[in-house]
Amino acid sequence: MKYDMNQLASLKPVLTILFQIFCPMSMTDGTARVIELSGSPKMKEDLLPRLISRDPAFAFTSGQWMTEVLLPPTTC
16 A cells, blocks of 8 residues: 555644654553552552542653653643
8 A cells, every 4th residue: 555645744743643642641551550460559559549540630641751752731
């Protein structure tokens, strides 16, 4: 299957936004699962609730330090 590079280039902004959302989300989910299965009781007590929280003021986000970019908050 051949792709038109112009069509792929037009998807770049959308893919960039998706990767900025889904990469940290996947890393956070994976970290929570590893701690759930293999973490110490202290890790489960201190970290797990913050990794699975839906409250942005309380929640932690996990990421790979080399690939994640800190973006300023946006206002709607």
